[in-house]
Amino acid sequence: MNQLGGIIFLTAVFLFSTFLNWYVFQAFKTILIGLESEKVRQLSFISYWVIFGGITLWVIYTFVRIFQAGEISADHQQVLNVFLTVAVTQLVCTAFLFGEDIIRNIQAGISLVFNGKAATEFPTRVKWLSVLALTVSMIPFSSFVYGIAKGKYNFTVHREVIYFEDLPEAFDGFTITQLSDIHAGSFKDFEAVQKGVDLAKAQGSDLFVFTGDLVNHHAEEIEPMIPIFAQIKAPYGQFSIIGNHDYGDYVSWESAAAKQENFEKFKNQHERLGYRLLIDEHTKIEKEGQFITLVGVQNWGVGFQSKGDLEKALENTSTSDFKILLSHDPSHWDQEVKKHSNKIHLTLSGHTHGMQFGIETPLIRWSPVQYRYPNWAGLTSFEDKFLYVNRGFGFHAFSGRVGIWPEITVIELRKK
Incomplete structure (x- = not known):
């Protein structure tokens, strides 16, 4: 500013x-x-x-x-x-x-x-x-x-069962645990963080994904919690992507070299966590000789840096492949993903935090963030393509949560 x-x-x-x-x-x-x-x-x-x-x-x-x-x-x-x-x-x-x-x-x-x-x-x-x-x-x-x-540590599990006609038979019942927006620099109570991680581990999912914003600004913010988050393991692997905060764009650096050094350190932290960082690329998840394609892009968001290259990430994939995309900002789904010619069946995002403030009851669902993001939390769909927006594990700027609790998401894939 x-x-x-x-x-x-x-x-x-x-x-x-x-x-x-x-x-x-x-x-x-x-x-x-x-x-x-x-x-x-x-x-x-x-x-x-x-x-x-x-x-x-x-x-x-x-x-x-x-x-x-x-x-x-x-x-x-x-x-x-x-x-x-x-x-x-x-x-x-x-x-x-x-x-x-x-x-x-x-x-x-x-x-x-x-x-x-x-x-x-x-x-x-x-x-x-x-x-x-x-x-x-x-x-x-x-x-x-x-x-x-207390509210910022009130970790809550949200479960969704999503049905797809073209899901490979072997993946019927396949489960994914998603975390997003850890914002490690904001945490002070590591015992509370451990309870949240224990809850994520207890879900026993087949696959684990993290959808960006590991830190607020500096790579070293995650250092004290690497032993905690590295405990999360899944039979089919742990995968992650980059969020807008992870580039270090919102802090002053002594030089461009210092900023790049921080970013390289940040990428190395994912290896230490045991997460495979997907940077505009995809990988195949195999089960019983069948595959689903997991795609990960860099941050792409309206009003934020749009570094993600979806075309590059989808290279050598087929329109018949069953694809799950990890993309930090849900505005990417609205602007590019949901109408893409190479069908992406499910997109997992975060970013909004639900603004860490709002009301979610069976009758009322409101947060000020909805005036900026039409899809700000939970599940939505468009022509048999789905988006799930995680409310975030951590917090930033406002050190609390009111009505919008920190989330652990469990997605179950089912064949129609």
């Missing part, structure tokens, strides 16, 4: 935070207005602005540090946790107050037109509604606190 862009961004953050702080202050003021002690009232008002104004300045200072460092560190993540928790909590409270203000304005307009009352007799805020607004806003506050403390 250039200097002008940074100034505009910081100004927007300041104005947004100040607006929310001011609006929520109206609820506090309405509730405390009945206090007999003027001194207590004033002290409460001052305390409010010291706390929330201080948080705003702390967040802006942190964004300045992020811009200077060129990356989001663990310390930065903690500040972003506070910012998001406070902002979402205040937004819920503000929604109630804003709705009340609309009604108050309508009442004032009616009174002025029909009763001729002066505008100075504007309806006052209702105390019970301010209490309700603050009470309801505790729901997202509690959710974010849980998401930061």
Whole structure:
């Protein structure tokens, strides 16, 4: 981000935070207005602005540090946790107050037109509604606190059975465990990571795949956890691809050579993990004399570097081959894969994290990320071609998960 862009961004953050702080202050003021002690009232008002104004300045200072460092560190993540928790909590409270203000304005307009009352007799805020607004806003506050403390390690298994008419008979019932978006640099609790890996191992799948973003920025971030993730083994092998974070594009390097050295080290880490890194290539998985083709491409995404070369990866494959593609960004499926003349039966992706925030129930399925990615989590299809988007194993920027839990995917292939 250039200097002008940074100034505009910081100004927007300041104005947004100040607006929310001011609006929520109206609820506090309405509730405390009945206090007999003027001194207590004033002290409460001052305390409010010291706390929330201080948080705003702390967040802006942190964004300045992020811009200077060129990356989001663990310390930065903690500040972003506070910012998001406070902002979402205040937004819920503000929604109630804003709705009340609309009604108050309508009442004032009616009174002025029909009763001729002066505008100075504007309806006052209702105390019970301010209490309700603050009470309801505790729901997202509690959710974010849980998401930061526990939710990011609430590893959940998602299972899908997918039927194909042209699946080779030998692969009927074949299972694949998928992990994605480990973001190793964000993890601090290695015991919790081990529990997630144990859950992945317990699935006992035939094949294991990892669909990109092993690290945040630096190859060495995975070092402490190589003994953990290297425990994942499958009878038909472990395979991986490159995600957008794995290139080291989001951090400042001393030189191009230093960046390339980091990338070469990153590729070597996959060997140490026991994963075969597929870089715009394919391999055959054989079972009982029959084959499926596993294809892996570099990152290809709308709005991100599109380095993946699908044509190269598909060289010497036949349209009759049963193919599974590992491609980090699901926008690749939308833009290129699903209408490709060389049919790809199943694409496995990640990248979105489900934005680490949302609601997933039998009745409601929503995340802000859906306005950027129409296929942001789970299974979708187009003309007998399928895409599965993993919600991610780790986390980044926001050090937590609210409603969108870290995922271990198990896909079972079945013949129609």
